[in-house]
Amino acid sequence: TRMLAGPMDYHGGGFRYVSEKNYKPRNVAPLVIGTRARELARHVVYESYLPMLADYPAAYRGESGLDVLVDMPETWDETRVLDGAVGDYVTIARRSGDTWYVGSMTDGEARELSIPLDFLGEGNFKVQSLADDTSPNVKLEHFQKIETTATASYIINAKLLPAGGHLMIITK
Numbered sequence: 001t002r003m004l005a006g007p008m009d010y011h012g013g014g015f016r017y018v019s020e021k022n023y024k025p026r027n028v029a030p031l032v033i034g035t036r037a038r039e040l041a042r043h044v045v046y047e048s049y050l051p052m053l054a055d056y057p058a059a060y061r062g063e064s065g066l067d068v069l070v071d072m073p074e075t076w077d078e079t080r081v082l083d084g085a086v087g088d089y090v091t092i093a094r095r096s097g098d099t100w101y102v103g104s105m106t107d108g109e110a111r112e113l114s115i116p117l118d119f120l121g122e123g124n125f126k127v128q129s130l131a132d133d134t135s136p137n138v139k140l141e142h143f144q145k146i147e148t149t150a151t152a153s154y155i156i157n158a159k160l161l162p163a164g165g166h167l168m169i170i171t172k
Helices: 036-045 066-071
Strands: 077-084 089-096 097-104 112-116 125-132 145-151 155-160 165-171
Touching: 036 066, 036 089, 036 097, 036 125, 036 145, 066 145, 066 165, 077 155, 089 112, 097 112, 097 155, 112 165, 125 155
Parallel strands: none
Antiparallel strands: 077 089, 089 097, 097 165, 112 155, 125 145, 125 165
């Protein structure tokens, strides 16, 4: 339910993931409820005037997905809300230059979302998806990287774990 009244100041970026049942507040090496794919998507979904990573630098060294956050723009040229239900899930697309970033996040329920790409316009696009690890031995800090070519008529089916996420980076 964040941002219903406009932008906010939110400092995400924790990379120590646990399920809601395993979460305990702590001051040293704080834990984050959710998945790595959700944390990456959060930087697209949440409109914060000062995006940043809130943990200390050594917490990110060698971590998968850090390169995505380093390359993510600080400002956006266009924003579109593609789908959502307050308190349940959301999918937001933001464009910077010619690149679209599409972030999806869910609450404590696992979901499968159908994300239409009809906002893209004409042509072929490269879609890089960073999706929750849904393998039998799920590790919340892992994500699947899936690359495909798509057009505006394409629909991406995203499987999100509880407190999970999905991020797409779309280029022409």
